[in-house]
Amino acid sequence: MKIPMKYIIRNFRTRRLTTMITVFGIALVVFVFAAVLMMAYGIQRTLVATGSPDNVLVARKAANGEISSIILRNDYNTVLTLPHIAKDPNSQPLVSGETVVIINIYKKAGGLSNVTVRGVAPQAFTIRPQVKIVEGRQFTTGAREVIVGASVAKNFVNTAVGEKITFGGDTWTIVGRFDAGSGFNSEIWGDNDQLQAAFRRQGGYSTVTFKLDQSDAFSSFKAAFDREPRLQQFEPKKEQRFFEEQSEDMALFIRILGIFITIIFSFGATIGAMITMYAAVANRTVEVGTMRALGFRRRSILTAFLTESLTISLIGGLIGLVFASFLQFFSISTLNFSSFSELEFSFALSPSIIIWSLFFTLMMGFLGGFLPAVRASRLNIVNALRSA
Amino acid sequence: MRILKLILKNSLRHKLRTFLTILGMSIAVMAFGVLRTVVEMWYEGVEAAAPNRLITRHAVSFIFPLPYSYREQIAKVPGIETVSFANWFGGTYIDKNKFFARMAVDPETIFDVYPEFIIDAKELETFKRERNSCIVGYEIAKQYGFKIGDIIPLDGDIYPGKWEFVVRGIYKPRTQSTDATQMLFHFSAVDERMKVEMPGREGLIGWYIVKIKDPNQAGTISDQIDALYKNSSNATKTETERAFTQSFISGLNSLLAAMNFVSFVIIGIIMLVLGNTMIMSARERIQEYAVLKTLGFSGGHLIGLILGESLVISAFGAGLGLFLTYPVVATIAAIVPKGFFPYFFITPTTLILSATSALSIGLLASIFPIQRAIGTKIVDGLRHIG
Numbered sequence: 001m002k003i004p005m006k007y008i009i010r011n012f013r014t015r016r017l018t019t020m021i022t023v024f025g026i027a028l029v030v031f032v033f034a035a036v037l038m039m040a041y042g043i044q045r046t047l048v049a050t051g052s053p054d055n056v057l058v059a060r061k062a063a064n065g066e067i068s069s070i071i072l073r074n075d076y077n078t079v080l081t082l083p084h085i086a087k088d089p090n091s092q093p094l095v096s097g098e099t100v101v102i103i104n105i106y107k108k109a110g111g112l113s114n115v116t117v118r119g120v121a122p123q124a125f126t127i128r129p130q131v132k133i134v135e136g137r138q139f140t141t142g143a144r145e146v147i148v149g150a151s152v153a154k155n156f157v158n159t160a161v162g163e164k165i166t167f168g169g170d171t172w173t174i175v176g177r178f179d180a181g182s183g184f185n186s187e188i189w190g191d192n193d194q195l196q197a198a199f200r201r202q203g204g205y206s207t208v209t210f211k212l213d214q215s216d217a218f219s220s221f222k223a224a225f226d227r228e229p230r231l232q233q234f235e236p237k238k239e240q241r242f243f244e245e246q247s248e249d250m251a252l253f254i255r256i257l258g259i260f261i262t263i264i265f266s267f268g269a270t271i272g273a274m275i276t277m278y279a280a281v282a283n284r285t286v287e288v289g290t291m292r293a294l295g296f297r298r299r300s301i302l303t304a305f306l307t308e309s310l311t312i313s314l315i316g317g318l319i320g321l322v323f324a325s326f327l328q329f330f331s332i333s334t335l336n337f338s339s340f341s342e343l344e345f346s347f348a349l350s351p352s353i354i355i356w357s358l359f360f361t362l363m364m365g366f367l368g369g370f371l372p373a374v375r376a377s378r379l380n381i382v383n384a385l386r387s388a
Numbered sequence: 389m390r391i392l393k394l395i396l397k398n399s400l401r402h403k404l405r406t407f408l409t410i411l412g413m414s415i416a417v418m419a420f421g422v423l424r425t426v427v428e429m430w431y432e433g434v435e436a437a438a439p440n441r442l443i444t445r446h447a448v449s450f451i452f453p454l455p456y457s458y459r460e461q462i463a464k465v466p467g468i469e470t471v472s473f474a475n476w477f478g479g480t481y482i483d484k485n486k487f488f489a490r491m492a493v494d495p496e497t498i499f500d501v502y503p504e505f506i507i508d509a510k511e512l513e514t515f516k517r518e519r520n521s522c523i524v525g526y527e528i529a530k531q532y533g534f535k536i537g538d539i540i541p542l543d544g545d546i547y548p549g550k551w552e553f554v555v556r557g558i559y560k561p562r563t564q565s566t567d568a569t570q571m572l573f574h575f576s577a578v579d580e581r582m583k584v585e586m587p588g589r590e591g592l593i594g595w596y597i598v599k600i601k602d603p604n605q606a607g608t609i610s611d612q613i614d615a616l617y618k619n620s621s622n623a624t625k626t627e628t629e630r631a632f633t634q635s636f637i638s639g640l641n642s643l644l645a646a647m648n649f650v651s652f653v654i655i656g657i658i659m660l661v662l663g664n665t666m667i668m669s670a671r672e673r674i675q676e677y678a679v680l681k682t683l684g685f686s687g688g689h690l691i692g693l694i695l696g697e698s699l700v701i702s703a704f705g706a707g708l709g710l711f712l713t714y715p716v717v718a719t720i721a722a723i724v725p726k727g728f729f730p731y732f733f734i735t736p737t738t739l740i741l742s743a744t745s746a747l748s749i750g751l752l753a754s755i756f757p758i759q760r761a762i763g764t765k766i767v768d769g770l771r772h773i774g
Contacts, residue, residue, distance in 0.1 A: 018667060021660050021663060021664045021667070022664065024660060025657055025660040025661065025664075028653055028656060028657055028660075029657065031653075032653055036650075039646070060545050060548065061543070061545075062478075062480040062543040062544060062545040062548075063478075063545035063546075064480075064484060064545070067451055068478045068545045068546045069545060070545070070546065072586075101448075101449070101451060101452070102451050103449050104448065104449045109641070111635070111638035111641070112635055112638065113638060113639045114449060114639060168448060169621040169623075199452070203586070203588060203589075233548060233549075257426060258650075260422075261419055261422070261423055261650060261654070264415055264416075264419040264422075265415070265419050265657050267412065267415045268413075268415055268416040268654075268657050268658065268661055269657060269661075271408045271409070271411060271412035271415075271661060272657075272660060272661045272664055274408055275405055275408050275409065275412075275661070275664055275665055275668070278404065278405060278408075279405070279668045332643075332646070334639065334640055334641070334642045335639030335640050335643075340451075342639060
């Protein structure tokens, strides 16, 4: 015979404070667990969204990021001779040779930080249609003008539309603010020729990005690329893949550290649950004896106590998850190890994070509740009834 | 003395519960210690910075190079002992995961400005003489098995092409916070090749390392150096090594803040575990407290009993936790590649912080039970059923 759920719920009310403390402890653990995974996923999602599926980015093989990649003009021209590069209606290739550098700007929160400045060709806006001007206007080709990403304008001083910033021995006017909903939001964009001149980088580009003429042409492009002896030092990657790799170091660091910490202190929470459940069993010895005398089986007692523990942990886990999901409204800006510049991203929740958190929650409940439940089910009827 | 015995007896009444509480606390204290160590290691570079070293870099950002010709001009500024320089070479050794710092440096002066890199005089002589040689830090030599005479191949990115350097020395760290994970080789070897292969990129270095005679002069000397190039297209920014390192970390502030936050959440969890145990014990003993009060024991005695028990448990938990922190930190230090975290050790600050927070938790966890014990009237206490 099953012990009614009502009995289990009533018990929470009897030992309100202890139950609340245990629920709160589990909620904290799950909150941190989910928050850490959400942070790592947020970085990844932001950077994956930076690339477009049809674009290919060429960089130097040995380079860890765009800033340390160099593609000389000759090599750039060689890339242009390869097949599968999309053309615009005027048969101009849809390609953007880009110069990527880092400049220091003061953050509103205080302190200097690194901001990526990307010199782009006019085609860059055709191959990356997600980049939209939300305030002001596009920069004029040939002028010392730049546009800033939404996150830059939000986090750095003197970066509003209409202001001027000085770098590369020149003063640049900010004429627009753009939103790409991705890692580009943490960048400043300008005319490549102007930026190359200012930074004396006329010899070449950092990376080359172009659009494929067909979505599935990447492998045949790569085959042609690999056959070209002059391009052995370079490597084409799908743009999305390239930027995803830029997130890997950071995401890995956060995940490993976070999971290590949460697993360790989930032990703490499990032990907390165990203490609570042992106390619950000890306090209810007579009750358990009575139930056994009434004819409830050992298995029912075990199930009842285990259900109680799982319910406590599930409530805690859900509370933790609800609070963690509010984190989605927050974004943080930090230095990305791979690009060595500031990147703003928001916490992002995914179904797999929810599933993992709940799994983790039930694990804590199960591990914490199992031994006490076994003890309860093993109580000897006579001794239990006598124990008061 | 008696009361102490009672405290110990009390804490052993529920052996399993006390054991679990101590275990839970010690694991949490250990987690706290490990997390603090990770945070502290970021700042260790700042702490280890020498006060008599200045770093002069390009004003726009550190990725832009400075002309080599600045060296002599900087050396003329009064109060300067040695001007050396370094250049971030980057590149890849075998694959990108095998990361460590590779620098093109001035072999004549680099070990003068970094006295904490200990190098054998003979090895240094050979290094100075042979242009294709390099010196590697003790930690990476250990990790990758580099021996004197080995050739280290590098695939260049900032300096494109294949490069090879012969190991001619291994430097040792002077203190545990000295970075022994760098690979140092001749700037001239890199520069010569740039002159031939990428004209226009020769004669450019990453940053100057300026050793000054009097650390108190750091501000004045920095201003004097920067004034030299104020109106040039390669303006400089000079700051103490400490400030320079600090600026690297400031970008990670929000991440470090998150880790700090988590470490305090851990403290919260420890408190919940201990608090829970104390509340349970107090609830079970309300009758006893009433009996004690009837016998004439004062509130002070009850406070001593409960607080004492809480402190005893937290002291054991903290002790065991700190004891566990050492092997865990050592394991992490052994697993994480040295190139990413040059050093990983427990600082005294971490120890003190762990111990004090564990003890203050012992204090806090007893407040609620004490309140209950004292607030309950004798009659209610005697009538109470567990």
